[in-house]
Amino acid sequence: MGRIIAIANQKGGVGKTTTAINLAASLAEKGKKVLAIDMDPQGNMTSGLGIEKETVNNTVYDLIIGNANLDEVIQIEAIENLDVLPTNIDLSAAEIELIDVPNKEYILKTHIDGVKDNYDYVIIDCPPSLSMLTINAMTTASSVLVPIQCEYYALEGLSQLIHTVELVRDRLNSELEIEGVVFTMFDARTNLSLQVVENVRENLDQNIYDTVIPRNIRLAEAPSYGIPINQYDSSSTGANSYRKLAEEVISRSA
Template identity: 80%
Template sequence: MGRIIAVANQKGGVGKTTTSINLAACLAEKGKKVLAVDMDPQGNLTSGLGVDKDSVEKSIYELIIGEVDIKEVINKEVLENLDIIPTSIDLSAAEIELIGVDDKEYILRNAIDQVKDQYDFVIIDCPPSLSMLTINAMTTADSVIVPIQCEYYALEGLSQLIHTVELVKDRLNSKLEIEGVVFTMYDARTNLSLQVVENVKDNLQQNIYKTIIPRNIRLAEAPSYGLPINKYDPKSTGAESYMRLADEVIEREE
């Protein structure tokens, strides 16, 4: 039965989509069957895995508003062992279209329930806001991975996100846990990165992954080629870091 992980942080630019793309691709490379779900209307996970988000005929938007079945929106084998449910810009309107819909918090869960047994992992990339789309991801997920950028305001907004996870757990999804925090954009040349890591470790009663994702030019380039880092430059420090993160995620599963 598939383990469902939402990658969430309502702060933008923290490496959330980069983590979703590369964790999904590295898990797939390690022989796990993975479904990546793009819940962000910006569509960066979709394009980062080589799918043209402007020409997608059936996306998560059509699924959310009930026009199609989940099997119709899964793009099979965009990479070996990796399927994707793409998004389109239309998804940004879903919030309004769902006003007055019964059980709208569970639309994604009800859909994913039909296919999750076919996968080892389902990775959901959330939008950088605490919207109905994020709530849908959290009611579907078993756990949440929170990417945190190694910068001065890292902890800002984090307590709000943890509060949201607790609320969802309380009211909508009793099995939801915070899987852990992963540090991104770490720059070993600055004291600040080190201080942020120490500060978060001291102040956060959460699981923190041992793997720290470095600031890496190859990681930044890869999405423009529609490739995850392990395909774009498997020898880069970015690729090695995400492979180690995938190992940690698998270990926790076991």
């Protein structure tokens, strides 16, 4: 059965989409069958995996509001071993259109339950807000992975996210758990990054991945070429870091 991981943090600019793209691509590179779902209306995961979000015929928006079925939305083998459910800005309207829809928290889950056994991993990129789209991702997922930027305000808002996960687990998805926290944008040259990591490890009662994602120019460049870091610069520190993260994720599945 496919393991479904939602990548979430309502704080923007923490490397959430970068982590979603490159974790999915690294798992696929290791021979795992992966489905990537873009639930962020910005559509950056979609474009970062080489799909033209403005010209694609059907998106997650069409799936959510019932205008298309899964087969009409899914992009098969966007990258070897990796299928994608793409998104664009249209998805931002879904929140309003779902107001009076019964069981709207489970729309994505209803679609994904039928195909999750076809995949080893399903990676969901959530929007940087605690919205109905995020709730849909969390009712579908079995766990939530939280990227945290190595900066002074790293823990700001994290307690709110953890509280949301707990609420969803209590009321909507009893299987949901915190997959863990992964540090991003780490700069070994600064004391601040080291202090943040140490502070979080001491004070956060959550699973924390050993892998730390560095601040890396090649990671920042890759999305503009529409390819993940393991294809853009396979030997870069960013690519190797996400490979290590993928190995950790796989080892926790065993």
